[in-house]
Amino acid sequence: MAESLLIRGRLARRIREEAERHGLSVEEYLVELLSRDLDPKGRAQEYVEAAEGLLEKAREGLVGCDARQAAEKLWGAAALAVKAYAQLREGRRLASRGELWEWKRKLEEELGEWVSGSWYAANAMHICFYESWCAEKDVEIARERIERLVREVASLVEKGSQG
Numbered sequence: 063m064a065e066s067l068l069i070r071g072r073l074a075r076r077i078r079e080e081a082e083r084h085g086l087s088v089e090e091y092l093v094e095l096l097s098r099d100l101d102p103k104g105r106a107q108e109y110v111e112a113a114e115g116l117l118e119k120a121r122e123g124l125v126g127c128d129a130r131q132a133a134e135k136l137w138g139a140a141a142l143a144v145k146a147y148a149q150l151r152e153g154r155r156l157a158s159r160g161e162l163w164e165w166k167r168k169l170e171e172e173l174g175e176w177v178s179g180s181w182y183a184a185n186a187m188h189i190c191f192y193e194s195w196c197a198e199k200d201v202e203i204a205r206e207r208i209e210r211l212v213r214e215v216a217s218l219v220e221k222g223s224q225g
Contacts, residue, residue, distance in 0.1 A: 102153035109146035140184030
């Protein structure tokens, strides 16, 4: 069960501003901040859990006819999945879009070409959030692809955590 936290006022603005300054969504920023003292496997697990939470929020957004917000949650879920993979494989903290793309390619080498389709769908959702051009159907198609990405990375993290 996903938990919610409501933060208002000055603190909420500060969190949002810091996230934007780092080029992250609020969710990504908070995961980064709160997981920094964990070991790489623990951090990978936190990233996966946060990605799964964002997928749930995206599904809720689609039910509530908020395709724009759902799109941004999908982008965040995909980015966190790639971050989880980098943590799992090398204990790497990714700090740039370039590093996300680099690790997407590594993930693709391990899991297959379908990873690129999921990643491209996620990037389209990021653009959709800022430009607000996509339809619910676009977001739904992307959701299916991104859910697979998160599910497969979660499976790798689970296996890696047992070993």
